[in-house]
Amino acid sequence: MKTFFKIITGIAIVIALLIGVTIIRGDQYLLKGLWTTYLHGESSATITDAKYFKTTNIEAGKEKWDWANSIDYNKQALPEKLKKTLDETGTVAFLVIQNDSIVHEHYAERGDETAQTNSFSMAKSITTMLAQIAIQKKILTGWHQKVNSILPQVKGKHAEELELWHLSTMSSGLDWDESYKNPWSVTAKAYYSDDIRELMFTLPISDEPGKAFNYQSGSTQLLGLCLIQATGKSLSQLASEWLWKPLQTTHDAKWHTDEKGTEMAYCCFNTNARDFAHFGKMMLHQGNWNGTQVLDTAFVQMATAPALSPNYGYSFWLDNTQGTKAFFQWGFCGQYIITVPEYNLVIVRLGNTDLVDKEKLSEYSRVLVKEVLGMVKQK
Secondary structure: OHHHHHHHHHHHHHHHHHHHHHHHOOOOHHHHHHHHOHHHOOOOOOOOHHHHOEEEEEOOOOOOOOOEEOOOOOOOOOOHHHHHHHHHOOEEEEEEEEOOEEEEEEEOOOOOOOOOEEOOOHHHHHHHHHHHHHHHOOOOOOOOOEHHHOOOOOOOOOHHHOEHHHHHOOOOOEOOOOOOOOOOOHHHHHHOOOOHHHHHOOOOEOOOOOOOOOOOHHHHHHHHHHHHHHHOOOHHHHHHHHHHOOOOOOOOEEEEEOOOOOEOOOOOEEEOHHHHHHHHHHHHOOOEEOOEEOOOHHHHHHHOOOOOEOOEOOOOEEEEEOOEEEEEEEEOOOEEEEEEHHHOEEEEEEEOOOOEOOOOOEHHHHHHHHHHHHHHHOO
């Protein structure tokens, strides 16, 4: 018994020392990271981790619009390769929508069409949409507006050259390491930060903006802070007023925030698969939602065309699968809203594991588009 107590005491001392060192180093965010992952049996952020974070509500409107089922709804069996891929990657929701009607719908693990999922980086596209609407409303002067005219706190050798479009196209020159496995990286620090606004203003614009594509969550976070500063409202308020209510979504959504209530602009917009698909329908119809022009058509065309990378526009990923062009919102662990204009298709996949090729591009989007096209072409 004495040996047991000695072991327990020793472990407690080690834990106390680690906590003390973490606090002294200013790395308190690691404690939150440890709590939300390893102490709950996870090795990384998950699609259901909203329960460990502060969140703000994104209110849906009184006018609801839900999807109609196609006459072929769930009548066609999924191709074997697609079914196997969905199963092996822990898919929790899968939707195929053609001509604004659901052709196939499948849920696993957590239940039904109301289950909310963390979108991770699909939120980057949402923040860019909000910035475009702010431009349409003349709150922002345009995509070439200087960031320091809104956020004078941004620093660095090239801070005065930074424009809004650099933030959306991932060409900001920000000193940011987009690492998801290193617990000491700025990406981890931002995710578990108590004050993400303060963190962002410690990071310089070290390289010349607009010259090279470099995918960085911090760029979108700066764009979100510009919106908050320019409008005097939270991103959740803007999302409700400018997107969620106009898109006639069926359920309230929520957005992860830091401890001070600032949204993670680059991440963590939580909702269900059917409501996520509203974004795809709007983008499929060139920014129009059932007769209301939410996003300018010219912007949709610009956002879904290559900017500084052949695979990335204004916060939308781009691909070409067997000659068929698609664009999509993409989040960690394989969250997808894929739009295929040629076939009037929207595909939503939410789940636990992604498929990425050697160049860190989405292999999953190619599998989904190829296999779904095989389904719809057979009809």
